[in-house]
Amino acid sequence: MSEKKRGRPRAFDARQTLEKAREVFWDRGFAGTSLDTLSAATQLNRPSLYGAFGDKEALYLDVMEAYRAESMDVLADALDPSLPLRDNLAKVYKSALEIYLHGETSARGCFLISTATAEAIQHERVRDLLSRSLEDFDGAIEQRMALAVERGELPGGSDVHMLARLASAVMHSLAVRARAGDSRETLEALAKSGIDMICGKT
Amino acid sequence: MSEKKRGRPRAFDARQTLEKAREVFWDRGFAGTSLDTLSAATQLNRPSLYGAFGDKEALYLDVMEAYRAESMDVLADALDPSLPLRDNLAKVYKSALEIYLHGETSARGCFLISTATAEAIQHERVRDLLSRSLEDFDGAIEQRMALAVERGELPGGSDVHMLARLASAVMHSLAVRARAGDSRETLEALAKSGIDMICGKT
DNA sequence: CTCATTTTGTACCGTTTCGCATAAAATAAT
DNA sequence: ATTATTTTATGCGAAACGGTACAAAATGAG
Numbered sequence: 034m035s036e037k038k039r040g041r042p043r044a045f046d047a048r049q050t051l052e053k054a055r056e057v058f059w060d061r062g063f064a065g066t067s068l069d070t071l072s073a074a075t076q077l078n079r080p081s082l083y084g085a086f087g088d089k090e091a092l093y094l095d096v097m098e099a100y101r102a103e104s105m106d107v108l109a110d111a112l113d114p115s116l117p118l119r120d121n122l123a124k125v126y127k128s129a130l131e132i133y134l135h136g137e138t139s140a141r142g143c144f145l146i147s148t149a150t151a152e153a154i155q156h157e158r159v160r161d162l163l164s165r166s167l168e169d170f171d172g173a174i175e176q177r178m179a180l181a182v183e184r185g186e187l188p189g190g191s192d193v194h195m196l197a198r199l200a201s202a203v204m205h206s207l208a209v210r211a212r213a214g215d216s217r218e219t220l221e222a223l224a225k226s227g228i229d230m231i232c233g234k235t
Numbered sequence: 236m237s238e239k240k241r242g243r244p245r246a247f248d249a250r251q252t253l254e255k256a257r258e259v260f261w262d263r264g265f266a267g268t269s270l271d272t273l274s275a276a277t278q279l280n281r282p283s284l285y286g287a288f289g290d291k292e293a294l295y296l297d298v299m300e301a302y303r304a305e306s307m308d309v310l311a312d313a314l315d316p317s318l319p320l321r322d323n324l325a326k327v328y329k330s331a332l333e334i335y336l337h338g339e340t341s342a343r344g345c346f347l348i349s350t351a352t353a354e355a356i357q358h359e360r361v362r363d364l365l366s367r368s369l370e371d372f373d374g375a376i377e378q379r380m381a382l383a384v385e386r387g388e389l390p391g392g393s394d395v396h397m398l399a400r401l402a403s404a405v406m407h408s409l410a411v412r413a414r415a416g417d418s419r420e421t422l423e424a425l426a427k428s429g430i431d432m433i434c435g436k437t
Numbered sequence: 438c439t440c441a442t443t444t445t446g447t448a449c450c451g452t453t454t455c456g457c458a459t460a461a462a463a464t465a466a467t
Numbered sequence: 468a469t470t471a472t473t474t475t476a477t478g479c480g481a482a483a484c485g486g487t488a489c490a491a492a493a494t495g496a497g
Contacts, residue, residue: 039496041442067483079485089485142402153344191445199405207405213369214362223397227404281455
């Protein structure tokens with residue numbers, strides 16, 4: 034690791050650059066973001082962007098992948114098996130809303146649902162990465178729910194496959210509604226109802 | 236009505252033009268669609284588009300509004316109060332999937348969720364119309380559910396406000412997943428689980 | 438020091454973009 | 468027929484677009 038490379042050293046951090054690029058894509062979408070805007074936001078001129086990430090689609094895919102990976106980390110955290118399933122779901126929705134409700138002019142919602150869906154038809158690789166992201170999310174929740182059945186937190190014979198996808202469905206709705214401008218209170222109420230519906234009303 | 240106008244008559248039908256424009260926006264998103272593409276799809280040259288609808292954003296808003304209105308018609312149909320609530324929801328999801336799963340290269344999902352969310356931050360009027368569309372949808376379902384409580388289809392004291400929003404949440408998820416490429420079978424299974432969850436299992 | 442290698446910054450290229458100016462065409466009113 | 472009015476069609480123009488060529492700058496290797 035970290036063998037010193039030969040030529041002129043980079044004057045930027047790739048990770049930070051991806052974060053800056055994500056901010057812009059998040060607000061304006063993929064097609065709505067120009068390389069000039071990206072260049073300004075990242076403080077990198079276009080040739081440097083190309084050298085480091087390739088063309089605009091490749092950069093966008095990198096940003097998507099980083100978002101997916103971070104989301105899975107946050108999810109894994111929220112699904113801590115030492116907590117009750119109900120608390121797990123509450124943490125999942127709470128951390129999601131923390132992300133969705135952040136934004137400068139208006140709440141930005143989920144990066145993938147708000148921007149990748151728009152490109153999913155024309156850009157197959159975007160669609161595939163979006164699809165994989167949704168699957169991974171469902172899978173992690175399902176895994177935790179399977180454990181909940183073993184422990185008796187959920188009734189034996191529960192369809193954890195579908196329960197997990199319903200839990201994700203509530204998240205998808207939170208994402209869309211946040212982007213549409215719904216208030217935090219409204220969204221928290223939906224999250225709470227979703228938990229009650231999945232785990233039983235106490 | 237239909238008083239003959241003075242000048243040269245239009246050689247196109249505004250309604251059909253909006254439908255053609257919608258196809259293009261649906262596949263490519265708002266920012267990803269150029270006026271040339273719209274012009275080709277609608278068989279109208281740009282000045283005619285401008286004369287009839289205004290600029291690209293105004294045209295997109297017209298398309299959005301038409302989609303919203305049609306969706307509400309389809310929804311009203313599905314919510315026919317002479318049917319059981321369970322059948323209503325089944326029709327709602329079935330008719331939604333009919334729309335979401337149509338597409339040339341890939342399933343297009345919901346026009347609003349797939350394309351309007353991307354623009355919602357930068358274009359306030361898009362965000363507002365998106366928000367109103369979601370509210371109207373929720374409201375229509377809630378109204379039907381209130382009736383269901385009166386009739387004893389749902390337990391007395393049911394929180395129809397939240398139940399309706401959970402029913403919508405399943406739809407939002409169907410929309411996102413359809414756009415991501417999920418199969419019809421997968422989506423129908425989610426719809427069925429959603430109905431069971433809301434109306435009770437059987 | 439010299440050279441190879443990599444990144445940076447400027448400047449540019451060809452294309453596409455949105456929007457409009459202008460004139461021709463088609464109709465109703467007079 | 469002439470005029471007023473509206474739509475159509477061609478085509479322009481300035482700006483923005485994605486992408487790259489090229490030279491200067493900054494490092495390690497020899």
